[in-house]
Amino acid sequence: MTVTSLVELSGAGYAYEDGPDVLSGVDFGIPEGRSLALLGRNGSGKTTLMRLLSGGLRPAAGRLLLDGEPVSHDRAGLTRLRSSVQLVVQDPDDQLFAASVEQDVSFGPLNLGLPDAEVRARVDAALAALDITALRDRPTHLLSYGQRKRAAIAGAVAMRPRVLILDEPTAGLDPDGQERLLDVLAGLSGTTVVMATHDVDLAVRWADDAAVLIPGGIRTGPAGELLADPELLAAAGLRQAWSPAVTVFLRAHGLLPHGSSGPRTPEELSALA
Template identity: 60%
Template sequence: MTDGAPAVPAAPAVLSGHGLTFGYDGAAPVFTGLTVEAAAGEVLAVLGPNGGGKTTLLRLLAGSLTPDAGEVRLDGVPVTRGRTGRDALRRSVQLVFQDPDDQLFSASVSQDVSFGPMNLGLPAGAVRERVAWALEALDIAGLADRPTHLLSYGQRKRVVLAGALAMRPSVLVLDEPTAGLDPAGVESLLATLEGLRAAGTALVVSTHDVDLAFRWAERAVVLDRGLLGAGPARAVLADSGLLAAARLRPPWAPGAACALRRAGLLAEGAPAPATPQEVERLVEDGR
């Protein structure tokens, strides 16, 4: 797929970038004419090598960078340039960086999570309600009074995400959300995010983890200083040539599916297993 071709969701887009062009300090553009769209209740995976433009795209969509050309739209309406438009975008779209220490700055967990809602000018009772809800959603209510400098890495990631949730966004933009987590931490975080997605929150997720994207995302965008490919995640991630061009390894699931079909354990046309547990069940059922 050529640079600039859109990644179009089946449902109307809640957040989109159209014809986005951006370069840093007069350098060559990171990408030119890029169009991507994310719908409510879906996971859009953004993949590519280091330096390929993933984080730049996320920052443009979340309003922390301004495109040199093109526009960001929220619910189909172009976001106006300037503080008013940027503030409106940030109320609906929350960006969570890969390193939680880039966003933690308050002395305690509850103080950190309350920062955004307080800046909205909400009454104290509404702020407390949002903080309690976000901490409960991330399963860290017991950490409310804990000093942030005493938290583990995984706990810090959850606190930052709770701060984003407390803003009640319609879109969460997540830069490598599972990086640095152990397998149990990954599964716990994915369960939380899946609950948010099921409630209608759109998730735009930058990741190097092709297996995670294959398992979890409805659609995928592959960048390397331009759009290399976009479409249904499993179709995109089954394209070995596209992945090689982006310096990404293929996910294991399509290869496992081929082996299972050859062994008569997976019917033609049946979806590839997305987790090792699904492979184990297919093997057990075929014995």
């Protein structure tokens, strides 16, 4: 069965001024309804790839497609794209700018020209989804780091995108904050989430699919399979995840039932004991 991508790059390339190609000949798409982890070493092109997909950069070669149709990088084309694809950058202070949480979250819907009642409904829903309704009147500069992360994501969620791209959303959060954020992402209905991360264990546990940037290209596939390839991870400058390694050990010693997937969390491993 052919999987249709919501947004995709076809033969895309990009180079910054006076620099070498960061990406070249990239064919990469985001299918609907599957969580995707994007991994690669620093300088591999992850941020460039995310900005190309969200319209922040224009491909120097190739095309950006939305629903199979080329995206024009004029005002109308980018408005169409950003109604469907939203990018949340790693540092929330690069994204938050309004005086209060409510004002910041409402900025995007207001710029779509939506009626006031629709804007209020979207803001209310986004604040509730990120569990920050109580912070709606709080000045953004008085938020904790984790709260600022949630507020930045809420601003993107209020746009009701079909694709939400998050750059290292768990970076800087303590373990409890990471788990709470993952619970929030799991509850976003109707939105396909893409997460850039260096945490291979997190990617194996959270994502359906993975995309790994390596010199000369990008490899994609089911997260549990792709991220169990030690040669691929070495090429990408990533350490091996414990989950695939444990799964190989359990299967080699007949401790994992035939056809069963391996444990993805310590709790699942304990349940096998």
